[in-house]
Amino acid sequence: MSNWKLINKTYIYDGSFDGLLSTIFKCYFEKTLPQKLYSKNNYIENFLDKTEFIKTDYEKSKRIFDAIPKLISIETLKNIYYAFLSNDKEKDINILNYICNGFDIGSEINNKIILSYVFKTISLRKKVLSECHKLKGLLRFQEIGENFCYSKINPDNLILEPLRTTLYKKTS
Amino acid sequence: MDIFEKLEILSDAAKYDASCSSSGSNRKNLNSGIGNGNFAGICHSWGADGRCISLLKILFTNSCIYDCKYCINRCSNNVKRATFTPREVADLTINFYKRNYIEGLFLSSAVIKNPDYTMERLVETVKILRNEYNFNGYIHCKTIPGCSKDLIDKLGNLVDRMSINIELPSNNSLKLLAPQKEKDGILVPMTYISNNIKTNKLDKNKFKKDFVPAGQTTQLIIGATPESDFKILKLSENLYNKLKLKRVYYSAYISINNDKNLPTLESPPLLRENRLYQADWLLRFYGFKVDELLNEKNPNFNTILDPKCDWAIRNLDKFPIEINKADYYTLLKVPGIGIISAKKIIRARRNNNLNFEDLKKLGITIKRAKYFITCRRKIF
Structure with missing residues (x-):
């Protein structure tokens, strides 16, 4: 972490996973870390912050997406993906620190759970997966027509995507 | 009698079976069938009594030829009797499964006519589910003590988990409370299944199919007979070490029948059940041995402290x-x-x-x- 420069800025991205990876790309190549990072929807305006909006670039995000399994580990990629799906407000800056640090020291980062941002990211993943696990069992479907099943849920985290595969296998 | 009435009688009759959970089974979705077993286990939702209800837990029939003193379905009891057909059970399972009510099937049965006849019905049910409906979800099936080895082979190739209930932890108690059952009738098929699992694992290429991939389990009744915790845990330890059982379930005895050989308990010994489960975990995951936890001089667990804390203080x-x-x-x-x-x-x-x-x-x-x-x- 010694060769990284901390800058007094607040980065804002559009709230997509690609947006987050684009932010990581920018930070990694400029070797700078912002003080705060928020998605567009979570940010509450504050006139003391020097804000900068990061544009989503799919090419850049793809490069980071491919680089994480190579330089760190596939486990890390899973960690940040599931942590990203949580509704925690501080998740973005924790993920950014986790990945940027990870590029420096490699897969050993996953063992450094004593570092608060690593621990928080891993516990967020656990939170998301446990909610997903609960809903896999507790979801009840009603038949509302031929070949149509319907169910209403109100989850805390964005778990529709991990849920999809299980339910697809069940009904197909 | 329509199917819902049957379901009501037979799912109620199955509530005394504690052994329903899954672990260690990872069945893939094959042949464009439906569902897949899950390695992480099934218990998602919990009944009011804290037990999992996520498996469809039913008896195939409750009209039994045996007269075990502790059992609600013994032939001398006056309860409503019902019997499913194999197709009815298969249809029920598929319909519940598609609506995400259940993750799998837990099928137990009383003994009709003779053990072999009952086992044939169970095999037929599972066959319909697996071969006709292409159901790849989790199935746990009880084996009837005293059935033939041929039927065990057939069932074992279809289900994820098999279990034979020992129920009473010693030969004397068995003679006292379940005079028609024999110790050998229970232990011989258990050994047979465990040997089969072992040979199947050693030579996977030859068999191509997994034999009981989630292993076998059993259940013991606690408090109906005077056995001490030490004796019960010794039995469990032997089952884990010699027969490689996945789990032993302990079920606190609930007084339902009146008999001169049965104790009359005001409430089931739930604390004892809990302590035994705690000790069971210590045996399987924590590297403890029974002799460390208990001995002949103090054969029962401390009611105030849990077994591990009790051990640490000693x-x-x-x-x-x-x-x-x-x-x-x-x-x-x-x-x-x-x-x-x-x-x-x-x-x-x-x-x-x-x-x-x-x-x-x-x-x-x-x-x-x-x-x-x-x-x-x-x-x-």
């Missing part, structure tokens, strides 16, 4: 333990540190020397553990 000379140096199994012996915490500690201390603050940060509760550990040679 062996205070082994403490305190240094968190940064102790190996995995020594860490597990500390009261308040479980498997997850011990693994976390081992992972974290590769990079850092841990102190009490760090333990708190890792989310390890040290409320009880602090009296038994040191961090960097300091006590709390």
Whole structure:
């Protein structure tokens, strides 16, 4: 972490996973870390912050997406993906620190759970997966027509995507 | 009698079977069938009594030829009787499964006519599910004591988990309360299944199909006979070590029938059941032996302290333990540190020397553990 420069800025991205990876790309190549990072929807305006909006670039995000399994580990990629799906407000800056640090020291980062941002990211993943696990069992479907099943849920985290595969296998 | 009435009678009759959970089975979705078994286990939803209801748990029939004294379905009891057909059970399972009510099937049965006839019905049910409906979900099936080996082979190739209930932990109790059952009738098929699982695992290429991939389990009734905790746990330890059982379930005896050989209990011995489960976990995951926990002089568990804490207090000379140096199994012996915490500690201390603050940060509760550990040679 010694060769990284901390800058007094607040980065804002559009709230997509690609947006987050684009932010990581920018930070990694400029070797700078912002003080705060928020998605567009979570940010509450504050006139003391020097804000900068990061544009989503799919090419850049793809490069980071491919680089994480190579330089760190596939486990890390899973960690940040599931942590990203949580509704925690501080998740973005924790993920950014986790990945940027990870590029420096490699897969050993996953063992450094004593570092608060690593621990928080891993516990967020656990939170998301446990909610997903609960809903896999507790979801009840009603038949509302031929070949149509319907169910209403109100989850805390964005778990529709991990849920999809299980339910697809069940009904197909 | 319509199918819903049958369902009501037979799912109610199955509630005394405790052994329903899955683990260790990972069945893939094959042949464009529906569903897949899940390695992580099935218990998602919980009944009012704390037991999982996520499996469709039913008896195939409750009209039994046996007269076991402790059982609600014994032939001398006056209860409503019903019997499913194999197709009815298969249809019910598929319909519940598609609506996500259940994750799998737990099929048990009373004995009609003779053990072999009953087993044939069960095999037929599972065959319809697996071959006709292409159901790849989890199926747990009871084996009827005293059935032929041929039928065990057939059933074993279709289901994920099999179980034979021992029910009473000694031969004498068995003679007293279930005179028509024999110890050999239970242990011989158990040994047979366990040997089959072993040979199947050794030579996977030859068999191509898994034989009972989730292993076998059994159930013991606690409190109906005078056996001590020590004797019961010794039996469990032997079952785990020799027959490689996945789990032994303990079910507190509930007084339903009146008989001169049965004790009359006001309430089921639930605390004893809990203590036995705690000790069972210590045997399987924590590296404890029965002789460490109990002995002939004090054959029953402490009602105030849990078994691990009780052991620690009897062996205070082994403490305190240094968190940064102790190996995995020594860490597990500390009261308040479980498997997850011990693994976390081992992972974290590769990079850092841990102190009490760090333990708190890792989310390890040290409320009880602090009296038994040191961090960097300091006590709390």
